[in-house]
Amino acid sequence: MPANSRFDDDEYFDALLHAAAQHTDPVRTVPLPEPQDPDVLLDDAQRGLEQLGSMQRWWRSMRGPLLLPSTPGPFGVAAGVFVLILVGLIGVVFVTRNRSLPAPPPVYGAPAILDLKEPDRAPPPASTRLRFLSSMISGNPDTLPDEPYTFVRTQIWDADLSRTPPPSTVTPAVEALWWNANRSGARIHVDLPPEPAGTAVIPDERSTRAVLAAADPTVFPPGHLAPLLPDPPTSPALLAGQLDYHNGSKTPQGLIRAIVEMCQWQALNPNQRAALLQVLSDVQGLVDLGDVTDRAGRPGFAVALDSTDADNRHRDVLIFDAHDGRLLDYERILLSLPARPDIPTPSLESYVVFLTATRVDAIRLP
């Protein structure tokens, strides 16, 4: 076999990696520390705290558990003072030189928010429309091919709020996932070229196909993929129970996010979609925002839920096809984020555009 192509054989590559991980794992050769008597440990901790000087105690209380070193040290203090003076001087020079220039407007790298219709009055609850659509599609024939692999293709984007200042461009990604009943499969994740803020380009199918075809899939051996609800039930009560298990926060918005994650794995048949709509119809606070066109240009209707998480407010929006109940798009909008005045609100926080969900005979692009 040529020198390099054998590393493209995922089975061979995985066997090598497995062996290397086993061989290099330190816990194979270094004995793990034994648990101590917790009381002795705590007595030591208490004594250590009492021996600290007042300055050190102040530092520890200021630094929190995660971010800063245990003691600043004389060099750390001197460096801190030096940096503060330097920053102050640079600031004075900068302000003096640029006094006449207006500050450039901050650019926040998020796609534009979808053009959702703002109703004149309070939007109606979504339950009526969801129940109606559920009853319409329940019992429809299953048109999914009878093939072993579930194939889901999505385009996704998430705001990177960890960076200060936040990024000024938008970098979405396309994902393709194949999996079958023995939890084996493959996944391709490709970042698309950065786009200017305020845009959200969904490449046509041909371009996406070319991007995916050029990327190497990561192949997962049997048992290595863990789909959320491998076989979603068609009973709304059962589905609600199973989704609730994956709804860590036990909140309505947590349920919506569990549904979105499930749909990133699943090609649902009409009865499963009907059950899903029934479950959603019971979500308190979910409102009908009416007809909308999603990012891929497909008509649908939007339902939305506003929620508060700590001091932050979010809006979770789901867009469904009004005829067959397929989930087309999920958007999360940041309505307020008091801790980050550099992030404009409202602005988009995340989107998942569901482009394909079907069943295929093998790990190849349909």
Added chain:
Amino acid sequence: MSDRQPHDRPWFRALYPGWHSKVSRFVTRSVPIKETAEDLTNETFQRVWECREKIPDEQDRQIPYVLGIARNVVKDYLRKHRQELAELVDVVEFESVPSGDGDIAQRVADELDMRRAFGRLGRNDQILLWQYYCDEATAEELARQFGTTVDAVYKRVERARERLRRQLKRNNVLEGRPIHVRRS
């Protein structure tokens, strides 16, 4: 009135065994020296005790928090002892590919190359792959532990695998080259 459970000694005693198994594995993998790993594990729990009031009540959120403290303890240690650790690293030597042609020699050479490439991954990626391949931790467990999503875990695993694959390909551009290995 708050329903928060008091974070006192009984609370710590109850949670310590579960936390210890995770922290001790993490610390040993980060600093694989028995006595040091013991000290760092104990120091982690002393710091956990110091900031016990900040530890969440939800068990799912406790492990990411405690491991965050362990990561910081390890980082502090590495920063202070960089030179000593550098001297512990084995001298790089040359080892030739086992003689003879055929699949076995190739496989042995590839395994050695993979170990070397693995050794060049960042420690965080190595720990992730050890947990994934050796502990057979599921993505859900890892996501809970790192305080992230299942998807993010898969992406991290994929990125680490991709780095390994690129490095192996780069190393194998010249066939019949000597293999650099660390003395075990």
